[in-house]
Amino acid sequence: MVSGNELQEMYETMVTARHYEERLQEEYLVGKQPAFDISAGPIPGELHLAAGHEASGAGVCQHLRDDDTVTAPHRPHHIAIAKGVDLKRMTAEIFGRESGPSKGKGGHMHLFDPDVNFACSGIIAEGCPPAVGAGLAAKKQNTDSVAVAFLGEGAIDQGAFLESLNLAAVQNLPVVFVVEDNDWAISMPKDRITDVENGARRADGFDMPGTRVDADDAVAVYEAAREAIGRARDRNGPSLLEVQVHRRMGHFMGDPEAYRPAEDQEAAEQRDSIERLESELRAHGVDDETIEELRDRARERVEEAIEWATEQPEPEPDDAYEDVFVNPPSGVTDSEPSLAETGGDD
Numbered sequence: 017m018v019s020g021n022e023l024q025e026m027y028e029t030m031v032t033a034r035h036y037e038e039r040l041q042e043e044y045l046v047g048k049q050p051a052f053d054i055s056a057g058p059i060p061g062e063l064h065l066a067a068g069h070e071a072s073g074a075g076v077c078q079h080l081r082d083d084d085t086v087t088a089p090h091r092p093h094h095i096a097i098a099k100g101v102d103l104k105r106m107t108a109e110i111f112g113r114e115s116g117p118s119k120g121k122g123g124h125m126h127l128f129d130p131d132v133n134f135a136c137s138g139i140i141a142e143g144c145p146p147a148v149g150a151g152l153a154a155k156k157q158n159t160d161s162v163a164v165a166f167l168g169e170g171a172i173d174q175g176a177f178l179e180s181l182n183l184a185a186v187q188n189l190p191v192v193f194v195v196e197d198n199d200w201a202i203s204m205p206k207d208r209i210t211d212v213e214n215g216a217r218r219a220d221g222f223d224m225p226g227t228r229v230d231a232d233d234a235v236a237v238y239e240a241a242r243e244a245i246g247r248a249r250d251r252n253g254p255s256l257l258e259v260q261v262h263r264r265m266g267h268f269m270g271d272p273e274a275y276r277p278a279e280d281q282e283a284a285e286q287r288d289s290i291e292r293l294e295s296e297l298r299a300h301g302v303d304d305e306t307i308e309e310l311r312d313r314a315r316e317r318v319e320e321a322i323e324w325a326t327e328q329p330e331p332e333p334d335d336a337y338e339d340v341f342v343n344p345p346s347g348v349t350d351s352e353p354s355l356a357e358t359g360g361d362d
């Protein structure tokens with residue numbers, strides 16, 4: 017049974033993630049209107065917000081330690097927050113600032129934090145093979161750490177996911193795959209991707225346990241994840257978990273969502289995992305004052321991170337070609353000729 021303390025920790029994680037998304041949404045829109053200019057404002061580039069996904073990140077990561085590895089997809093903030101990624105540096109990365117982990121060049125889909133073994137990627141299912149690698153390393157080094165790969169239901173036919181399931185099973189690795197099913201892959205509804213409504217059944221093909229949590233219920237996610245992560249930590253092999261979540265916003269900021277029926281959007285708003293957990297807290301005797309304190313602390317942390325990130329310097333234009341696998345166009349640097357000029361470096 018989940019303890020009252022753990023419920024409060026999950027709640028704080030979830031309200032931090034929700035407030036973070038709401039504030040990023042506001043910051044993102046600054047300077048981008050009236051004509052949508054994706055490069056303008058404090059957050060340049062694309063932004064995929066995860067409001068409505070919070071139960072999955074919080075319920076799973078509640079069982080994890082810093083030495084456990086987590087990989088996340090292009091909608092990563094709630095998972096990063098739940099894993100304990102440094103919120104200030106992560107925000108600096110999203111704001112394209114020099115103090116971000118990728119010095120502002122990675123943006124919001126390419127966050128990482130080696131202190132808590134977290135990384136994410138914009139390529140769907142791409143986090144699965146590295147999670148299997150982390151699981152293999154844990155096995156070889158004989159530690160009891162585990163790896164968790166998060167992905168969306170739109171990625172469940174990717175070879176990277178299916179091959180990772182297979183390798184994790186064959187090698188009996190401590191890996192948990194968590195599919196966040198929000199019913200949509202951009203504009204593609206789930207029933208046009210697969211005939212199998214319960215994605216956890218894919219685990220059968222690899223002879224590993226598969227569990228689906230149907231509601232946006234952080235406590236149910238917590239219970240299912242306890243089983244799966246405990247199994248991995250005890251060296252009993254991998255598992256697959258599918259969690260029903262809801263996308264409260266567009267696929268990306270600026271998505272007009274013309275493809276989405278209004279009732280689907282309304283249902284997403286009604287099935288709020290945070291409200292649900294709040295009722296659970298009250299049922300555990302947690303009073304209004306404590307709930308308000310948790311919310312205030314979450315808001316303060318988010319505001320501090322945004323303020324700090326905003327004060328960080330922009331990267332120097334001269335550093336644009338540092339730390340990247342791209343050659344500067346001819347004439348941009350005079351120190352070294354580009355590969356195009358030398359014909360390659362082999």
Ligand SMILES: Cc1ncc(C[n+]2csc(CCOP(=O)(O)OP(=O)(O)O)c2C)c(N)n1
Nearest residue numbers: 091138139140168169170171198200201202
């Ligand atoms: C390998 C690959 N193919 C296509 C894309 C383009 N793409 C970005 S997000 C997305 C849909 C993802 O849907 P889902 O996995 O369900 O996650 P959600 O966005 O719903 O959270 C696609 C196809 C990509 N990033 N990577």
